[in-house]
Amino acid sequence: MNASSAAQLTPDVLQLDAAAEVERICLGLRQIVGQTLHRRGVVVALSGGVDSSVCGALAARALGSSKVFGLMLPEKDSSPTSLMRGKLVAEQFRIPYLVEDIQPALAAVGCYRWRDDAMRAVLPGYGEGWKSKIAISGGAQGRINHFKLVAQSPEGEIVEARLPLREYLQIVAATNYKQRIRKTIEYFHADRLHFAVIGTPNRLEYDQGFFVKNGDGSADLKPIAHLYKTQVYALARYLGLPQEICSAPPTTDTYSMHQGQDEFYFVLPYDKMDLALWAHNHAVPAPELAVRLGIDESHAKFIYTDIEAKRRTTRYQHAKPVLVSPVSEIAT
Amino acid sequence: MKDIKNQVRTYLLENFLLGGTADDIKDETSFMGNHILDSTGFIELISHLEEQFGIRIEDDEMVPENLDSLANIERFVSGKRAAPNQGAV
Numbered sequence: 001m002n003a004s005s006a007a008q009l010t011p012d013v014l015q016l017d018a019a020a021e022v023e024r025i026c027l028g029l030r031q032i033v034g035q036t037l038h039r040r041g042v043v044v045a046l047s048g049g050v051d052s053s054v055c056g057a058l059a060a061r062a063l064g065s066s067k068v069f070g071l072m073l074p075e076k077d078s079s080p081t082s083l084m085r086g087k088l089v090a091e092q093f094r095i096p097y098l099v100e101d102i103q104p105a106l107a108a109v110g111c112y113r114w115r116d117d118a119m120r121a122v123l124p125g126y127g128e129g130w131k132s133k134i135a136i137s138g139g140a141q142g143r144i145n146h147f148k149l150v151a152q153s154p155e156g157e158i159v160e161a162r163l164p165l166r167e168y169l170q171i172v173a174a175t176n177y178k179q180r181i182r183k184t185i186e187y188f189h190a191d192r193l194h195f196a197v198i199g200t201p202n203r204l205e206y207d208q209g210f211f212v213k214n215g216d217g218s219a220d221l222k223p224i225a226h227l228y229k230t231q232v233y234a235l236a237r238y239l240g241l242p243q244e245i246c247s248a249p250p251t252t253d254t255y256s257m258h259q260g261q262d263e264f265y266f267v268l269p270y271d272k273m274d275l276a277l278w279a280h281n282h283a284v285p286a287p288e289l290a291v292r293l294g295i296d297e298s299h300a301k302f303i304y305t306d307i308e309a310k311r312r313t314t315r316y317q318h319a320k321p322v323l324v325s326p327v328s329e330i331a332t
Numbered sequence: 333m334k335d336i337k338n339q340v341r342t343y344l345l346e347n348f349l350l351g352g353t354a355d356d357i358k359d360e361t362s363f364m365g366n367h368i369l370d371s372t373g374f375i376e377l378i379s380h381l382e383e384q385f386g387i388r389i390e391d392d393e394m395v396p397e398n399l400d401s402l403a404n405i406e407r408f409v410s411g412k413r414a415a416p417n418q419g420a421v
Contacts, residue, residue, distance in 0.1 A: 137391065138391070138394060142395060143392070143394045144371060144374045144394045144399060145371040146391070146394060147375075162391065164375075164379055165372065165376045168372075168375065169372070309364065309370070312364075312370060313371055
């Protein structure tokens with residue numbers, strides 16, 4: 001099927017043969033690590049979420065546990081369950097692992113200070129004991145996407161404010177330190193062990209640019225980037241991952257307030273977003289998507305527009321450094 | 333004050349296209365469709381319009397019909413400025 005001919009949006013479009021897909025990915029992992037990258041194994045950061053858990057399980061199955069090195073890299077805003085789930089996966093698949101608290105490194109480079117300074121510029125009362133997150137707004141209603149700061153005072157009062165550009169960029173830049181410090185540590189261990197680094201985006205994240213450039217977006221191979229999130233959950237169940245991972249909704253685990261990925265970035269919960277992306281990729285008309293998702297037609301059109309807008313906006317995320325003049329001797 | 337379209341055109345050419353000519357942004361050119369602005373660019377544009385023209389743009393006014401071309405911006409900003417006590421800051 002290609003994007004030029006409309007496909008039928010039936011409930012089973014995202015079903016896959018989990019056993020066959022696992023074998024296909026494992027074969028790919030062995031070939032890529034050994035013959036393309038020429039590394040001895042892989043490093044995978046286990047966040048406790050379903051994507052990295054599936055990647056860890058696949059790597060252990062493909063290469064053997066001793067050729068996988070797991071990392072858990074919590075900081076003060078991480079949910080305590082993240083570390084617990086990461087350990088569960090490592091232990092279930094006998095993956096050697098290390099826990100490194102990245103909070104001192106983040107404090108040293110000013111991650112929290114820069115972030116909180118920007119938050120205080122928008123909410124002057126913001127300070128010690130407050131929790132916060134960023135929420136996206138607009139795209140699903142046909143408006144231009146913008147971001148809001150949502151904060152909770154120590155007394156439990158919730159306040160929100162539209163983020164001006166400078167403060168928005170500063171908060172995002174500061175929190176991006178988290179993904180970039182983590183990746184630095186992953187590459188330290190990869191260099192030490194002569195391993196490759198696995199990136200764990202699913203298709204939604206990869207397509208829509210939901211990653212930090214030179215942070216979680218940086219990797220030597222991305223074994224599940226072709227799979228919709230729904231399909232990643234199917235593989236998780238097939239691989240026998242712990243129930244709490246198979247049923248956990250996706251979160252960013254980056255801000256101190258709980259933040260679903262659909263609040264921060266995607267305009268729909270993942271299962272509906274999967275269907276919308278599949279439908280858009282297969283030229284399904286918006287009215288058909290609207291019926292399938294139980295939304296009105298204009299909303300479905302906005303979602304298609306938003307998918308394209310995010311692809312455009314995040315092209316930079318995928319881009320390699322651009323040369324002014326080509327160096328033909330070096331293949332790209 | 334320069335007319336709205338020319339002021340915004342100059343602002344976009346200087347800050348987003350980093351050069352270019354007036355032909356690159358015609359009155360009806362879609363900023364989205366022609367990859368002149370992404371969502372971050374629109375946030376910056378909105379701040380500029382608020383500051384430059386003394387208006388307050390509400391969330392529900394942040395729609396392409398108001399902001400996605402010079403002609404749309406002129407229509408929208410003129411309407412905001414003409415309406416007494418509606419969004420002026």
